[in-house]
Amino acid sequence: MLRRAVLVLLWPCTALALPAKPQTHTPLPAAAQAGRTIYFANCVGCHGLTVQGGLAPNIRRAGQVPLESFKRMVFQGKGLDGRSLNLTMPRYTRGFRPHLGRKPTDTELKNLQLYLRTVK
Numbered sequence: 001m002l003r004r005a006v007l008v009l010l011w012p013c014t015a016l017a018l019p020a021k022p023q024t025h026t027p028l029p030a031a032a033q034a035g036r037t038i039y040f041a042n043c044v045g046c047h048g049l050t051v052q053g054g055l056a057p058n059i060r061r062a063g064q065v066p067l068e069s070f071k072r073m074v075f076q077g078k079g080l081d082g083r084s085l086n087l088t089m090p091r092y093t094r095g096f097r098p099h100l101g102r103k104p105t106d107t108e109l110k111n112l113q114l115y116l117r118t119v120k
């Protein structure tokens with residue numbers, strides 16, 4: 001009786017301890033990790049925890065385009081298909097958090113693209 005009560009009480013804990021699907025924790029290369037930090041400080045709220053989209057579209061493909069095209073998206077709001085993105089998509093000419101006040105560097109943008117390419 002007591003054993004059953006303990007099992008019933010502990011069962012939810014085991015359910016919480018076991019992730020729904022096994023996670024792999026391969027560390028990201030430093031540059032992609034730096035891109036991940038930028039993504040989580042700036043983009044995650046709209047584009048989603050795994051870049052899957054949410055309020056805003058999935059932008060994994062933006063990791064694959066040439067740097068110049070990526071800059072046009074992030075600074076001028078030119079979408080993947082060349083159209084003007086609506087103003088919900090911020091124009092990041094004043095920088096990424098936490099470095100607001102200076103334009104993002106090429107390295108920051110490349111790191112961000114590297115990160116976008118790592119997400120599945």
Ligand code: HEC
Nearest residue numbers: 042043046056057059062073079080081085086088089090
């Ligand atoms: C406040 C919400 C918001 C934030 C924050 C945001 N975006 Fe967006 N983004 C959008 C929306 C909404 C669209 C789609 C706009 C449209 O279709 O007109 C978009 C579109 C895009 C696109 C174009 C996708 C396509 O299919 O053409 C890219 C690339 C993009 N965002 C990158 C980023 C990056 C990188 C960051 C962070 C540095 C970011 N966004 C942060 C809302 C956001």
